[in-house]
Amino acid sequence: MSTHPALPARNQRPWWRDAVTYQIYIRSFADSNGDGKGDVEGIRSRLPYLRSLGVDAIWITPWYPSPQNDHGYDVSDYMNIEPDYGTLADAERLIKETHDHGMKLLVDIVPNHSSDQHVWFQQALAAAPGSPERDRYIFREGKGANGELPPNNWQAVFGGSAWHRITEADGKLGQWYLHLFAVEQPDFNWENQEIHEHFEEVLKFWLDRGVDGFRIDVAHGMVKAPGLPDVVAADPKAEMLAPENRPFWDQDGVHEIYRKWRKILDSYPGDRMAVAEAWVSPASRIARYLRPDELANSFNFDFLSSPWEPAELKKMINRSMDALAEVGAPSSWVFNNHDVVRSVDRFDLGLLAGNANTTLERHGDAKKFDIARGTRRARAGALLMLALPGGAYIYQGEELALPEARDIPEDRLTDPRWEMSLRTDRGRDGCRVPLPWTSLPIGAFGFSSDANREPEHAWLPQGDHWGKFSVEGQDGDPASTLTMYRQALAIRKSEAGLGDGAMTWIDAGDDVIAFSRPGNFACLLNFGAAIELPAGSEVLLSSNPLVGNVIPTDTAVWVRLSVG
Ligand code: GLC
Ligand code: CA
Numbered sequence: 269m270s271t272h273p274a275l276p277a278r279n280q281r282p283w284w285r286d287a288v289t290y291q292i293y294i295r296s297f298a299d300s301n302g303d304g305k306g307d308v309e310g311i312r313s314r315l316p317y318l319r320s321l322g323v324d325a326i327w328i329t330p331w332y333p334s335p336q337n338d339h340g341y342d343v344s345d346y347m348n349i350e351p352d353y354g355t356l357a358d359a360e361r362l363i364k365e366t367h368d369h370g371m372k373l374l375v376d377i378v379p380n381h382s383s384d385q386h387v388w389f390q391q392a393l394a395a396a397p398g399s400p401e402r403d404r405y406i407f408r409e410g411k412g413a414n415g416e417l418p419p420n421n422w423q424a425v426f427g428g429s430a431w432h433r434i435t436e437a438d439g440k441l442g443q444w445y446l447h448l449f450a451v452e453q454p455d456f457n458w459e460n461q462e463i464h465e466h467f468e469e470v471l472k473f474w475l476d477r478g479v480d481g482f483r484i485d486v487a488h489g490m491v492k493a494p495g496l497p498d499v500v501a502a503d504p505k506a507e508m509l510a511p512e513n514r515p516f517w518d519q520d521g522v523h524e525i526y527r528k529w530r531k532i533l534d535s536y537p538g539d540r541m542a543v544a545e546a547w548v549s550p551a552s553r554i555a556r557y558l559r560p561d562e563l564a565n566s567f568n569f570d571f572l573s574s575p576w577e578p579a580e581l582k583k584m585i586n587r588s589m590d591a592l593a594e595v596g597a598p599s600s601w602v603f604n605n606h607d608v609v610r611s612v613d614r615f616d617l618g619l620l621a622g623n624a625n626t627t628l629e630r631h632g633d634a635k636k637f638d639i640a641r642g643t644r645r646a647r648a649g650a651l652l653m654l655a656l657p658g659g660a661y662i663y664q665g666e667e668l669a670l671p672e673a674r675d676i677p678e679d680r681l682t683d684p685r686w687e688m689s690l691r692t693d694r695g696r697d698g699c700r701v702p703l704p705w706t707s708l709p710i711g712a713f714g715f716s717s718d719a720n721r722e723p724e725h726a727w728l729p730q731g732d733h734w735g736k737f738s739v740e741g742q743d744g745d746p747a748s749t750l751t752m753y754r755q756a757l758a759i760r761k762s763e764a765g766l767g768d769g770a771m772t773w774i775d776a777g778d779d780v781i782a783f784s785r786p787g788n789f790a791c792l793l794n795f796g797a798a799i800e801l802p803a804g805s806e807v808l809l810s811s812n813p814l815v816g817n818v819i820p821t822d823t824a825v826w827v828r829l830s831v832g
Pocket of ligand 1: 341449486545606
């Protein structure tokens with residue numbers, strides 16, 4: 269296994285090589301003013317919880333003014349805070365207090381597209397074809413005798429054509445604009461220097477306010493192939509994880525942007541960083557975003573498309589680590605985020621797969637769902653992830669083994685994917701239901717400061733069973749998933765050999781993934797029939813109770829190997 273020969277000791281290298289970062293989906297984390305939506309003050313009130321969990325950093329999903337067609341990923345002003353979520357002063361206080369608690373803070377930046385309510389897009393609509401206002405976005409004439417056909421065959425990620433025809437100032441149908449996501453999310457034209465300048469200003473605006481870095485939304489999407497050529501494929505439907513190269517994903521031009529951004533990040537004190545959301549494969553393409561003069565991290569989404577199967581997982585881990593070692597970058601493991609079905613449900617189905625385009629319905633019969641098995645596997649997977657070299661991103665609720673909410677009534681679904689797929693894909697609301705903080709339903713299980721707010725009247729309805737997974741119910745319970753995460757993160761801090769650095773595979777049979785880390789630390793994940801612990805080893809942590817010396821199926825253990 270390749271390692272980084274020149275890697276300095278953990279306290280001497282940039283924090284982002286080792287960090288465990290907690291993703292906060294702001295709308296669903298904590299509601300401080302009782303309106304049923306999470307907010308900045310809600311996050312601030314829960315900083316002690318995050319600190320006690322033991323994470324190194326938090327990443328907050330878009331908190332900017334937004335009409336919320338895609339819950340903040342449709343930004344109308346990049347240098348302010350959504351009034352529903354608070355004020356700029358609240359955000360500044362949160363940044364400061366996060367630092368006081370010894371944690372870093374990342375904000376989400378959305379450079380591929382804005383909201384259609386952004387002043388620039390409104391100006392573009394009002395201006396004439398060919399004007400500088402139109403040039404900030406991607407407007408084209410349609411095809412066909414009267415321009416009635418879209419300019420090319422690109423499909424939106426959420427379904428349907430990626431082009432929308434507008435009505436011009438004279439009241440006639442006119443040009444089309446590109447939106448790779450929702451209709452309300454027009455793509456910026458990154459051929460236009462003004463866009464570059466604007467985003468450089470946005471980066472500095474937040475860096476000046478003390479943020480430690482950025483999560484870059486659709487980081488592989490900003491630059492489109494010259495001439496906007498048709499997708500050449502039997503099925504032109506744009507899948508987020510499509511293996512074929514698309515004329516709108518992963519174009520070489522994006523790397524020039526990141527080289528410029530890196531210079532801005534490096535011009536600030538402290539290890540400011542950026543992490544790419546780039547759904548590209550294979551791993552060698554991801555590594556290109558992590559070249560020494562580009563970004564620090566890129567989510568490693570490979571876990572999301574591997575089966576719950578040791579040989580495949582091991583192959584995937586080797587492939588990613590080898591590709592990243594080529595550029596000297598750490599891995600950034602991910603099992604969950606706000607776009608994918610929660611791991612408790614995915615793993616039960618034997619699939620880690622669950623990208624943004626994947627619904628449970630496509631993966632199996634929901635009635636056969638075995639939550640006990642899903643939870644067992646999710647916990648085992650977490651210990652695997654937290655023992656592997658590099659950093660990890662965990663998504664709010666993952667530490668509670670929160671399952672996917674499958675019972676949201678159709679009339680409460682809010683993801684644009686639902687309508688854009690012509691109601692064939694329920695979308696991503698099921699992993700975005702507000703967190704249960706207390707076991708009793710008062711105040712939507714403690715999510716809301718309004719004690720009278722009922723669980724079904726949080727912005728997305730919480731089911732009656734939600735309290736079973738609450739922080740309150742798990743706090744201090746030695747068997748809970750929350751306790752396991754706290755213990756794992758504490759061990760990760762005290763074991764100098766964890767985080768980035770060397771690992772060595774251990775052969776423990778075909779049904780087991782096992783490897784050691786410096787300090788005689790080892791992680792074993794057993795997928796098959798019960799096996800024995802390595803002779804003489806001391807158990808530091810296990811994802812499920814061991815039976816004497818025996819590791820049951822779907823269980824991971826962290827051990828200290830006996831020396832000699
Ligand atoms: C990213 C976000 C997703 C959003 C999309 C469009 O994939 O994670 O939630 O819908 O970009 O901004
Ligand atoms: Ca609120």
